[in-house]
Amino acid sequence: METVYLDNAATTPMRKEALEAMLPYFIEQYGNPSSIHGASKGPRTAVREARDTIARTLNADSSEIFFTSGGTESDNWALIAGAEMCSPKGKHIIVSAIEHHAILETADYLEKRGFEVTRVPVDGDGIIRMDILEKSIRPDTVLISVMTANNEIGTIEPIKEIGMLAHEHGILFHTDAVQAYSHIPIDVQDMQIDMLSASGHKFGGPKGIGFLYVRNGIRLPPFMHGGEQENGRRAGTTNVPGIVGMAKAAELAHADLEKNIAHMKELRDHYIERVEKEIPYCRLNGHRTQRLPGNTNFSFRFVEGESLLMSLGAEKVYISTGSACASGSLDPSHVLLAIGVPHEVAHGSIRASISERNTMEEIDYAVDALKKAVERIRSLSPLYDDFIKKQKEA
Numbered sequence: 001m002e003t004v005y006l007d008n009a010a011t012t013p014m015r016k017e018a019l020e021a022m023l024p025y026f027i028e029q030y031g032n033p034s035s036i037h038g039a040s041k042g043p044r045t046a047v048r049e050a051r052d053t054i055a056r057t058l059n060a061d062s063s064e065i066f067f068t069s070g071g072t073e074s075d076n077w078a079l080i081a082g083a084e085m086c087s088p089k090g091k092h093i094i095v096s097a098i099e100h101h102a103i104l105e106t107a108d109y110l111e112k113r114g115f116e117v118t119r120v121p122v123d124g125d126g127i128i129r130m131d132i133l134e135k136s137i138r139p140d141t142v143l144i145s146v147m148t149a150n151n152e153i154g155t156i157e158p159i160k161e162i163g164m165l166a167h168e169h170g171i172l173f174h175t176d177a178v179q180a181y182s183h184i185p186i187d188v189q190d191m192q193i194d195m196l197s198a199s200g201h202k203f204g205g206p207k208g209i210g211f212l213y214v215r216n217g218i219r220l221p222p223f224m225h226g227g228e229q230e231n232g233r234r235a236g237t238t239n240v241p242g243i244v245g246m247a248k249a250a251e252l253a254h255a256d257l258e259k260n261i262a263h264m265k266e267l268r269d270h271y272i273e274r275v276e277k278e279i280p281y282c283r284l285n286g287h288r289t290q291r292l293p294g295n296t297n298f299s300f301r302f303v304e305g306e307s308l309l310m311s312l313g314a315e316k317v318y319i320s321t322g323s324a325c326a327s328g329s330l331d332p333s334h335v336l337l338a339i340g341v342p343h344e345v346a347h348g349s350i351r352a353s354i355s356e357r358n359t360m361e362e363i364d365y366a367v368d369a370l371k372k373a374v375e376r377i378r379s380l381s382p383l384y385d386d387f388i389k390k391q392k393e394a
Contacts, residue, residue: 003316004362008202008294009151009179009353010320014245015204021248022206022241033238034229043240050247057254058196059187060213066230067243070210071178074197075102075145077212077223077234078174082143082195083110085221086172090140091115096128096157098150098335103176107145116140125287126155126339134165143172148180148196152335152351153286154295156184163192172218178202178210182253183292184261194218200246203253209242260356264293267354267363271296274367279374285336285349294354299341302384303348303377311373312350317366319352 005013025046031039033047048062055062068074083093095107097119107117118136122128128146144166149156159175166173174195177186181196182203188196195218199210214220220233227235253260275282275298285297300308305321312319321333332346341349352366378384 001316001362001365003318004358004366006317006319006352006354006358006362006366008355009351011201011207012204012355013357014201014206015249015252017252018205018245018249022245025241025244029240033240034227043238046244047238047240050243053247053251054211057182057186057250058213059189061216063231064213064216066212066214066234067239068210068212068234069208069239070201071100071176071197071199072102073223074199074210074212075100075176076106077220078195078197078214079103079106079110079143079145081221081223082172082174083115085219086142087115090138090142092118092138092141093143093145094118094120094133094136094141095144096146097121097338098126098152099145099147100151100176100178103145103147104334120146122155122338124340125290126150126153126285126335127287127290128157128162130158130161130165133162137165137169137171141169141171143174145174145176148175148177148186149184149292149295150286150335151179152333153297153339154179154291154353155286156180156290156292159193160191163194166194167192179292182250182257183264183294185257188213188215195220200242200249203249205246205249206242209239209246211246256356261293263356264354264358267358267360268294268296270360271352271354271363271367274364275370278367279371283341283345285339285341292353295351296354297349297351299336299345299349300374301345301348302381302387303374305347305349307377308348308350308370308373311376312366312369315369315373317369319350319366321350 029042031043033040033044051062051065054065095103111117120128120133120136146157146162148159163173172194175193176197178199181198194215196213201207222233224235229235229238281301283299332343336346
């Protein structure tokens with residue numbers, strides 16, 4: 001087999017249809033949509049239609065969609081501008097303990113600016129502790145941010161319940177939906193979401209483009225200054241090709257959403273079943289069923305995740321140890337530690353993220369390669385050797 005790509009949570013290959021939709025706006029309709037002459041009309045129309053397309057996928061209004069450079073910018077904008085906008089009412093915000101670094105590090109920044117941040121823990125499956133979340137709400141709480149689904153362990157959070165709780169107390173609710181958008185259904189009205197972040201390259205669109213949904217009536221201050229683009233809320237020359245490509249990818253993903261979910265769940269469950277049956281001393285991380293359809297995350301005792309990655313890479317199986325944004329860190333995942341995975345076991349964790357393009361043949365090939373890699377690495381471990389001897393003596 002040539003390659004098996006199972007790192008779709010880090011990025012997805014761009015859909016050919018998305019690329020084809022983008023091409024005219026590079027070399028034919030290259031006008032700036034903010035200009036007022038005839039060359040701007042086509043690009044301006046394309047951006048308006050893309051905004052309409054994105055809005056329909058969320059049950060939102062097109063005026064509520066603001067294009068950004070990606071999920072990180074959207075998260076920063078929502079938290080910083082949202083907190084500053086609400087600061088006359090209070091300076092307390094709440095996030096979950098397993099947020100992406102784009103949220104956690106932005107929360108750290110806000111703390112340095114005089115805001116107070118409460119980081120709510122999760123249970124052993126990665127689901128936010130709703131009882132603690134409710135107790136954490138104070139009269140000066142102005143913003144709650146909880147991700148729709150975790151990027152490492154795939155656990156889907158009770159977003160509707162969080163939105164209802166926030167609104168009962170008159171608090172803004174933001175969700176980082178970078179991993180979830182176009183992979184599970186999201187209805188911002190039903191789920192009572194005020195702001196939502198998404199990134200194009202997570203669902204077959206290009207890199208460097210994303211959006212922030214902001215509910216009408218919330219006058220979020222600009223994050224980028226220097227122009228009147230995005231209704232005066234986000235300055236910078238409009239990335240027409242990126243916007244068009246992202247909208248096409250979103251349109252296609254949502255057209256086949258139910259079919260894609262069913263296919264990915266079948267592959268995911270087969271992967272999990274085989275690993276648990278055939279590789280001893282492993283642990284599935286995240287909720288067993290309340291998880292993204294394409295996510296698997298396992299910890300293997302007596303194995304280093306980086307060693308597994310190299311061994312699997314030699315077999316042309318591409319996975320990851322967790323978040324691509326933290327891949328250079330030697331520290332164990334904050335997400336795995338938050339759900340109670342011991343420090344030494346967390347180091348032996350890998351994430352395989354499946355897409356609708358993967359096949360059952362690829363999954364079986366990947367599990368076969370994983371089995372061999374774990375066996376080989378453990379055979380070189382004196383700790384594993386001692387453990388097995390003690391098991392036999394017991």
